Amino acid sequence: MVSLVVQRPCLVVPKRRGQEARILLSELNLLDNRMRVLTDSEKIFWPLVREISDDERLMLQDRLGDFELVYAKIESRNKRPKSILEELEEKLTPSQLAAIPHSFDIVGDIAVLEIPDELFDQRFLVGEAVLRVHKNIKVVLAKAGKIDGVARIRRFTHLAGENRTTTLHRENNCVFRVDLASAYFSPRLVTEHARVAHQVAPREVVVDLFAGVGPFSIQIAKKVDALVYAIDINKTAVDLLKLNIHLNKVDGRVIPILGDARKIVEERLFSKADRVIMNLPGSAESFIDVACRAIKAGGGIIHYYQFSSSPEAMDEAVNTLEKGVEANSRKVNKILECKKVRPSAPHEWQIVVDAKIR
The missing domain is CATH 3.30.300.110 (Met-10+ protein-like domains)
Structure with missing residues (x-):
């Protein structure tokens, strides 16, 4: 917005009477707050919304004594718009x-x-x-x-x-270096990150299959004494994850791993996890077998995410997870929670299913 310079009627008083004049002009609804105030070494020029009436002139003289009424070039305040x-x-x-x-x-x-x-x-x-x-x-x-x-x-x-495209983002008392053009990050999951972190118990082992720059993993490690294996196939995401681990002082509690989650679980994390996070809603269904292999033999919890445009979106997500788990010779013992996380497109939702697996 460009500042405008216009001729406006002004009331001119000595600086020592400036505050008194401002209050009186405000009471009379004469002060033009849209315009800047002019001053010189001795006087102050208060911009007016209009020329004053005879009655107003008498009132001002009674309260202020001597003053001048002049026209002066006044600049607009250039206020920041509200919307x-x-x-x-x-x-x-x-x-x-x-x-x-x-x-x-x-x-x-x-x-x-x-x-x-x-x-x-x-x-x-x-x-x-x-x-x-x-x-x-x-x-x-x-x-x-x-x-x-x-x-x-x-x-x-x-x-x-x-x-x-790089910035420093703060969320739930954590700080994340993010590059939006090179690694996935969604600020719309702030509540979901905190919700999952609050469920993790001390000394749990968590496998975050698609960790990105670390919003789930780091918040968990900062919240509770747990060990989190944070996997991502995107090298830039893992580089940022390593930086974020250090920024949030969770070194040693979050283990960053670059690679394909399927290979990593098979080679290093088979039957290690008390809890698995599957935040890849576009294709998490194809990794249900990986989550089942990561969960300990005695069982654990899966946080499964899925997009759905079905009117029965939550039932559909539960059914998909249950069938996938059973196809891998395990069983969903209990659905702990199922809900809509956020709208992901017109008529489409991201769904989360928290399930106890045995």
Whole structure:
């Protein structure tokens, strides 16, 4: 928003009477708070919303004594707008304003937007508006595709601010170095990360099959005296995971492992886990056998995640897990919890099933 310089009526008083004049002008609804105040070595110029009436002039003279009324060039305050809509209301059409996203993800000091087709040509304008409204945001990105591949990478378009995808994100008393363009991370799972961490008991062994930069693993290790094996196939994610382990002072309690979870469990973690986390909702079903092999012979707990657009989404997720477990000569002893974690797309949910396996 550009500051404007306009001719405005002003009340001029000696500086020693400045505060008294401000209070009186506010009481009379004459002070124009949208404009900056001018001063010189001896006087203060209070901008007025309009010229004063004769009755107001008499009241001011009675309370302030001598003063001047002049016209002066005054600059607008250039206040930060309260919303993106307010910032863009004079720059976009009504239909475009209606398409502005009501919410967006914030990771550290990066805002991540989904730009609808109606706003594609105005996407950079929207990005600048986000910076203008939210002083804590330094980078604005737009999603430019779906999360793709085994490394779980999403493409982004830079809209405004500093041109980077790395940031430092704080969550549940932990801090994470994140690179949105190179390793998966979702701030929408903040509650889920904490929920799982609170379930882990002291001295448990946890296997996080798809750990990413470590939001489940590190929060568990910071919350309780447990040992967590954190696996990911994405080298950048594991490099960031190692850094985050050190940043959160959980060295030795979170063991970072680069590689395919299937091979890692078979070679190093067979029958080691009291608990397995399977946060790969797009294809976790194909790793149910891996989770079953990681769980100790005496049993343990699986946190299974799945996307579903079915009206019976939770029942569908439970059935998928139960069938997969039984196909691997084990059994779901009890469903501890099943719920919707978050919407993942229109008419689609991410579901979690907590199950006790024997």
